Amino acid sequence: MKFIDEYQDSKLARGLAYKIAQRSTKTISLMEFCGGHTHAILRYGIRQLVPKTVEMRSGPGCPVCVTATADLDKAIALAHLPDVIATTFGDMIRVPGSYSSLQQAKAEGADVRIVYSTIDAVEIAKANPEKSVIFIGIGFETTAPTIAASILKAQQEKIENFYVLSLNKLTPPVMKALLDSGEVKLDGIVCPGHVSVIIGSHPYEFIPRDYGVACVISGFEPLDILLCIDKLVEQIEKGEPKVEIAYPRGVKPEGNRKARQLMEDVFEIGEANWRGIGIVPQSGLKIRGKYEQFDAGKAFSVSLKPPREPKGCRCGDVIRGAATSPECKLFRKVCTPERPVGPCMVSSEGACAAYYQYGTLENSQGF
């Protein structure tokens, strides 16, 4: 497939790996923010391909994983309300909340439906005017414009039974929170490619400036990631951290203005609750007052029991890059993709699921 296959070539990968090894003298720690990157890195054995001086850690970039248990509980409670159809992206449905999951709610009779796109959720609302259709909106800046578009569509077409529970989150503010905490020492960040298609490269500029941490935006094919690592190593070796784009076929410095406009029209910035991190100011998207009628958080009230974290699960540490999945005692023994204990094992972007699938050298597909 064009723009995919050519970035998986093994000869080119070895060339890059050689160049990185030539360059790298300092021992450094890099974080790949995005769960999609974690998957590709483990799948193609990139950790083994880069020199020992380069340590890779996974970060909080899995939207399902970072959804706080309390927010999950709310989504599940909403799904149980009478005459409600809860719609959400596939990964969300199996994530365990404190006492249940959306899947369990469905088994108990709630109408929970997986959609591929917010367009489908709006269509379901149109087809079921007697029901309230709630879209459980998770995701980063990549997805937020699509959720904004669904609210605008509902408004234009006067669809009055469509609602969104906005759990959307923003990337640069959580990077700031991680760097401020100082828990994990980082020299560079593999910045998320598809978030950056929307936001561009400017919002990361405070990171090299204020924290001295290198930032390179990467695509998702293995060669894209190696190219990104090469640029990060180069910046760090020279001691000149900055923001670079190693994915220029997808990302422009200014991002996608049109998508951002829609996002800014519908949402305002507020705090958000992140699993393992807690409340991070300025890191969430709230539906603006003028679109209040579509805000499921305002239109429905549910009473919730205090949230309870899955016992022994270290997702929080994994999300912050403070632990790797195999360091969790439950990993593989108790927690598996079939019987996941925490969200990091459920989501197709979760680090635990990636480690489970590709985590050993024998399992990684390599080139």
Add this chain to the structure above:
Amino acid sequence: MYYGLTWAKIQEGMCLAIPVRIVSIDGDEAETEIAGVRRRVSIAFTPEAKLGDYVLLHTGYAIGVIDEAEAEETLKLLEEIASLSEVH
């Protein structure tokens, strides 16, 4: 929901965006193709997208147009690096 197997694969990971080719345009929607599978997508965020362009498709929306000249540049750079490393 109602897509074939390939779509099941493509849907994996909601953060994923994949390059698909535009085969026809109808207002702010377009018919796209990847590996023989066709799908209608919204191009509301990429009004500049033209017939034959590749767009990054994310949950039913084109979020960006792929810059083919940049794609070629990157490949050239990668090939250069590979040929340099062979010399050693």
